[in-house]
Amino acid sequence: MQEMSLIKQDPIIADIIARETERQSNEIELIASENYTSLAVRIALGSILTNKYSEGYPAKRYYGGNTIIDEVELLAIERAKELFSAEHVNVQALSGSPANAAVYMAFLEPGDKVLGLRLDHGGHLSHGHSVNFSGRLYNFVQYGVDPETGMIDMAEVRRVALEEKPKMIVAGFSAYSREIDWDGFKAIADEIGAFTFADIAHIAGLIAGKQIANPVPIFDVVSTTTHKTLRGPRGAIIMCKEKYAKQVNRAVFPGMQGGPHDNVTAAKAVAFGEALKPEFQEYSRQIISNAKALAQSLINKGYGIVSGGTDNHLLVVDLSVLNIGGKEAEQALEAVGISVSRSTIPNDPKPPLNPSGVRLGTPAVTTRGMKEIEMEKIASFIDRALKGKDDVRVLTEIKAEVKSLCQEFPLSL
């Protein structure tokens, strides 16, 4: 019904959406930060809640007519609190980087010193990269992973922290595949009186699904996007101790943003409701099991995996063995219907536009219902496509096999 109306009113956009639906249905999604939302999440996203303005917070709005909207926001807050054992949650942050900007604004003054992980070692742009607002407004100093193990060395984090005495320590990453020692970060921060900030954007679903440790009860402030492993709409939330609630809320509105996107808030509430169900724990367990199986299958084929494996949903494959760059690999895999993102490896000798690795993630394929056996097949597709990247016949053959595997695991549209 809604689709018919779009086709009638704007056939060009309707056609684009139809083609993207077909692409998502028939291709393998291995981008670690992507997932497939449920129909319920998408119905909330497409609802008339998008028509409303509600600057402010429940019962304290700057516009009339918000009684029902207040119910939506309060429900999203309650569910997020339960999911992460949080004292306070702001559900209005529009996305990951704006959420992080609000966190910095709530706890720091421009020029303050912050400690975060280097982007090329698995960190995130908003954790202090020089081209990002974070690196321009704040004085970021950075730690890296151990060159031998590819893992964060807490002794090194402590050494840098004691030397630099930052006002805040950031933990949480975009391309790091190992468990994070939250208690270790907290202990180091306590030694120097620094705030602790965890960005759990990538692993929030695995924490909600009780498969990996939760920093929310011990850290001062935690941000997460809602659309990655958490499988909700594109957006973010910020969680903090009750004593910081006011400053975090003020940083989001009126500090960073105007009106919240109430349709997105409703979709977040739906996703949190889904994540509170016991089946989400099984989903999270399977994501990790699939990532381990994919890593092992690639290791068996001779590929290097940064840090030697994974404890979460992602892995960074070192392509040096094939002597091809991440960009060529990304393109070869796209040609067979497999989406991945190029990635630096620690101390990468190659440039960021064509680094030495690709990052793979299993949240989306796990949502489709794929298991370890399919990960072996996917590893074989990847290996054959990379080795046959210049042979159109080989690529065409693999593309047909990818489509046929996808059709065994249809998306719920």
Ligand code: DSN
């Ligand atoms: N772009 C996201 C990712 O792919 O990790 C992080 O913001």
